[in-house]
Amino acid sequence: MMKSMITVAALFAASTAAAQDYRFEEGSNARSWNLFAESNATFSGTVVDLTCEITGDCAENCGDGVRQLGILRDFDGVLVNVQKNDQALFTGGVEELLPFCGQQVDVDGLLLTDEDLGAVNMYLVQFIRPHGTEEWTVAKAWTDNWEAAHPEWAGSGRWYRRSGDIRELLDTTGYFGLGQERDAEIKAELFAE
Template sequence: MRSVLTLALIASPALAQDFSEGSEASEWGLFGEAKARFEARVVDALCDLAGYCTAVCGAGRQMALIRIEDGVMVMPLKNAQPVFSGAAADLAPYCGAEVEVDGLLIENPEIGATNVFQVQRIRRLSETEWAETDRFTEIWSEENPGAAGEGPWFRNDPRIAAEIETGGWLGIGPDQEDAFVRDWLGVE
């Protein structure tokens, strides 16, 4: 039995490690969440994974964290804001730098979620002060000055409106969507 446990720990080192020490992250009550604080290098995910790099590191791209302790790529898909926005705007200024991050690590093998991270704070290893990860709405407002309106940001985002116009709400095209909804709801 002991050798089976040892083999399991070697086969999945990320699952065997606890990164909660020193974390001051706010818990959200998400299934599979655990507080996590670790050091990492911030990378442009597309550049790191596929070699598709741009002149400016991470500009407008999905960011990733390469954990220094074990070399595991962690995907920071959420920042600290409750507006369901990503973390790219908060991580881009750190692209290429070694940082310490604090947040919630999500592990849920049943749905295939592993090393998914909600970053709440970040700082360069050379710094003592933490930066909160709450830049998304400010940056979005600056980039979309005429998009203010009622409701959450995504209801007013011109990129999202253009996608809905082209692909419909379901992403299958307005004509196909209309036929699907009529058939699904039994509407003539």
């Protein structure tokens, strides 16, 4: 009887600890993005190809940048979905993680947890380094990598204004996605003086 009660108490303690994201806050130097659902989190884990990890369909070098990546967290085995890097420029996290495909890393950033929306184990990475090393790399490589990969779209202004892929879609479907004719009508309606 006593053994059972101890087991129950241990289970309660484990479940409470597991439900609280602040267990990863200690030691974090992440910068707030002032998001409702954010909490600082630094942890270690292995960089994985999400499609491979979830479905078993694997690719060389985690997909070489065309597949979403995640971090298999050492602490609890949870697969953390890395959504963002640390640039407020509509940029994901893959470029930051890819150099560490299959490797153990330390990361620092923001976890998103919003039960109402179903956000759990989602992450914005701000700093990354090989596990156990001293020097952090700031997770802002996306735009430099994009510029290097697309010299044909070089110029001034944000990348998303210069992307030929996006310009091509905008030229066809417009800003609202409904075609140029509807786009003109909607703009006239929304922006009429």
